[in-house]
Amino acid sequence: MSEVNLSVQLGPLRLQNPVLVASGTFGYGSEYADLVDLNRLGGIMVKGTTLHPRAGNPMPRMVETAAGCLNSIGLQNVGVEAFIREKLPFLRRYQCAVIVNIAGDSYEEFEQLAERLDGVEGVHALEMNISCPNQERGGIHFGVDPEATREVVSRVRKRTRLPLIVKLSPNVTDITVTAQAAVDGGADILSLVNTFVGTAIDARTRRFKLANITGGLSGPAIKPLALYMVWRVAQAVKVPIIGMGGIMNATDAVEFLLAGASAVAVGTANYVNPRASMEVLEGIEQYLREQGEKDVKHIVGTVRRCKPGNEF
Amino acid sequence: MRCAEHCEVVANRPVATNQFEIEIHCPTVALHAQPGQFVQMRVQSGYEPLFSRPFSVFRRFPERGNFSVVYLVRGAFTQMLASKKPGESVFVVGPLGNRFLVAQPANEVxxxxxxxxxxxxxxxxxxxxxxxxxxxxxxxxxxxxxxxxxxxxxxxxxxxxxxxxxxxxxxxxxxxxxxxxxxxxxxxxxxxxxxxxxxxxxxxxxxxxxxxxxxxxxxxxxxxxxMETLMPCGMGVCLGCAVKVRTADGTDYKRACVDGPIFDAAEVVWG
Missing domain, CATH: 3.40.50.80 (Nucleotide-binding domain of ferredoxin-NADP reductase (FNR) module)
Known part of the structure; x- marks a missing residue:
């Protein structure tokens, strides 16, 4: 059996394979290390990291919905200093890429996070989480405003030499506009999508199910929406894309690659099955063999129109 | 030592009204589960409901590699669990969480x-x-x-x-x-x-x-x-099972799945 090449080059970031685990769904890697061989992952996008530790939102923070889940964790995390001191040394032992997801409330916080992590051994890239409330701009989000997106990305770009990934919010009218803004600001790679804002109500008690009222929807429920957005953005920009949103198995992952993503991230599926990322990786390899493909790059963006009269 | 694997159902018997004890062949849990620890179980093949459910380990039968949990049928998940017959499989992750700590000296307490x-x-x-x-x-x-x-x-x-x-x-x-x-x-x-x-x-x-x-x-x-709460991941990463606890300088959240499920009652902030 011939070897299949799974390594991918995302702009300046090389990954040994295209399977990552999404921020907030895999902790800092150590939580899964006895069940998942971290050396086999393409990369780990660590829990969203802020300048200072955060306690997070009140409970309830997470609720199941039809084929999905709403979360309003509130960026509970140890803060960047504790991440570097306590979490990173463990991750350095593995050969997968370590991508630090950074979240700031202001331009300055993003700048400080980027500066702090630049040149830190064992950090391979930054992923900017720009769907947090922007205090400076009266509570709107960086990620839904193209000009704020371009501005925050360009400020971070000036303060780091690391490959820069910008994670796009899907809560916009036209995601290609914010995608282009992120590229204009200097993004090397785009990751999409983050969660969709939603809510859930308990009819019996007549109350919201989340303490925070709203949360971010993830899981299989959002896959068609995410897939569409990845396909749209792949047409619109030239930088590589990490596709995510409801990937539960290898077939889902392959669909994102066909839509134009150069790599994928497994998120909510990690909760359902700790080994989901490994099964996705093995399944992609098997798919490529079955399709007679020797290199995963060759299928990226190759989706074609459906053939009329051949639906079944 | 813990596992994430498909395991065979050995028995699934009623123990009270709407309550069943399911015995599962899973040597890892049978050998390693400690009092108070739990397993995450998945019986659904699709995405309804999406998440696994946590169950405290009831009995261990290390010699035959089995363990059991007791569950109350009250929703879609537990109905599916109740329909599982010997020979069918469930997906088990565990054992998870901490254990009850036996007060010392045990013979005098x-x-x-x-x-x-x-x-x-x-x-x-x-x-x-x-x-x-x-x-x-x-x-x-x-x-x-x-x-x-x-x-x-x-x-x-x-x-x-x-x-x-x-x-x-x-x-x-x-x-x-x-x-x-x-x-x-x-x-x-x-x-x-x-x-x-x-x-x-x-x-x-x-x-x-x-x-x-x-x-x-x-x-x-x-x-x-x-502490009982929804535990989407059971692995300490989703932060959806937070328990509010007292700290030296106020309050903080701990995770029921890995910092618990057993907590010192004095540190829990109720309500």
């Missing part, structure tokens, strides 16, 4: 295990461990409570261990009429409970845990509670 309804199983595993490790039977008190007799579980298992068993139901259909805290009050009035030689361990509905914790606090008794 009065161990008071307070169970409410379907919360009894992990306390059975603890009682069994205490007895097997040589703690005198009279030093192990089990207060087993439920709303009605037909919802009371683990009775015969506790009886077999020879521990001091107090039964209490809200309607008086089995044992004394009242609540588990009424039994604790009675024990306290008899002078059996005192802080330096007594340890309470409790598992059950949250309202009961809170009542037991407040009783313990009032009388300055050490108390460990097993």
């Amino acid at each position: 009065l161990h008071v295990l307070v169970a409410g309804g379907v919360g009894a199983p992990p306390l059975y595993l603890l009682a069994e461990e205490l007895v097997q490790s040589g703690v005198p039977h009279q030093q192990v008190v089990v207060v087993n409570g439920a709303r009605r007799q037909d919802l009371l579980i683990c009775q015969e298992h506790f009886a077999e261990l020879g521990v001091r068993l107090w039964t209490v139901t809200e309607d008086g259909s089995a044992g004394a009429k009242g609540k588990v805290t009424d039994v604790l009050k009675a024990l306290h009035e008899r002078g059996e409970l005192s802080g330096n030689r007594c340890q309470i361990y409790t598992c059950g509905p949250t309202a009961m845990l809170e009542a037991v914790a407040k009783f313990a606090q009032k009388h300055d008794l050490p108390c460990q509670v097993s």
Whole structure:
């Protein structure tokens, strides 16, 4: 059996394979290390990291919905200093890429996070989480405003030499506009999508199910929406894309690659099955063999129109 | 040592109204589960419901590589679990979480295990461990409570261990009429409970845990509670099972799945 090449080059970031685990769904890697061989992952996008530790939102923070889940964790995390001191040394032992997801409330916080992590051994890239409330701009989000997106990305770009990934919010009218803004600001790679804002109500008690009222929807429920957005953005920009949103198995992952993503991230599926990322990786390899493909790059963006009269 | 694998169902038998004990072949859990620890189980093939569900380990049968949990049928997931027949499989991740900590010196402490309804199983595993490790039977008190007799579980298992068993139901259909805290009050009035030689361990509905914790606090008794919450991942990463706890400088959130499910009752912020 011939070897299949799974390594991918995302702009300046090389990954040994295209399977990552999404921020907030895999902790800092150590939580899964006895069940998942971290050396086999393409990369780990660590829990969203802020300048200072955060306690997070009140409970309830997470609720199941039809084929999905709403979360309003509130960026509970140890803060960047504790991440570097306590979490990173463990991750350095593995050969997968370590991508630090950074979240700031202001331009300055993003700048400080980027500066702090630049040149830190064992950090391979930054992923900017720009769907947090922007205090400076009266509570709107960086990620839904193209000009704020371009501005925050360009400020971070000036303060780091690391490959820069910008994670796009899907809560916009036209995601290609914010995608282009992120590229204009200097993004090397785009990751999409983050969660969709939603809510859930308990009819019996007549109350919201989340303490925070709203949360971010993830899981299989959002896959068609995410897939569409990845396909749209792949047409619109030239930088590589990490596709995510409801990937539960290898077939889902392959669909994102066909839509134009150069790599994928497994998120909510990690909760359902700790080994989901490994099964996705093995399944992609098997798919490529079955399709007679020797290199995963060759299928990226190759989706074609459906053939009329051949639906079944 | 823990696993994430498909495991065979060995038996699935009723133990009370709407409650079943499912026995599963899973050597890792059978060998390594500690009292208070849990497993995440998945029986659905699709995405309804999406998440696994946590269940405390009830009995271990290391020689045949099996363990069991008790569950109450009350939703789509537990209905699917109840339909599982011997020979079919369930997906098991575990054992997970921390364990009840046995107060020391174990032979001198009065161990008071307070169970409410379907919360009894992990306390059975603890009682069994205490007895097997040589703690005198009279030093192990089990207060087993439920709303009605037909919802009371683990009775015969506790009886077999020879521990001091107090039964209490809200309607008086089995044992004394009242609540588990009424039994604790009675024990306290008899002078059996005192802080330096007594340890309470409790598992059950949250309202009961809170009542037991407040009783313990009032009388300055050490108390460990097993917190129940939705646990989407069980691995400590989703942060969806947060438990509010007191810290030196205010409050913070801990994760029920990895920092718990067993907490010192004194640190939990209730309500």
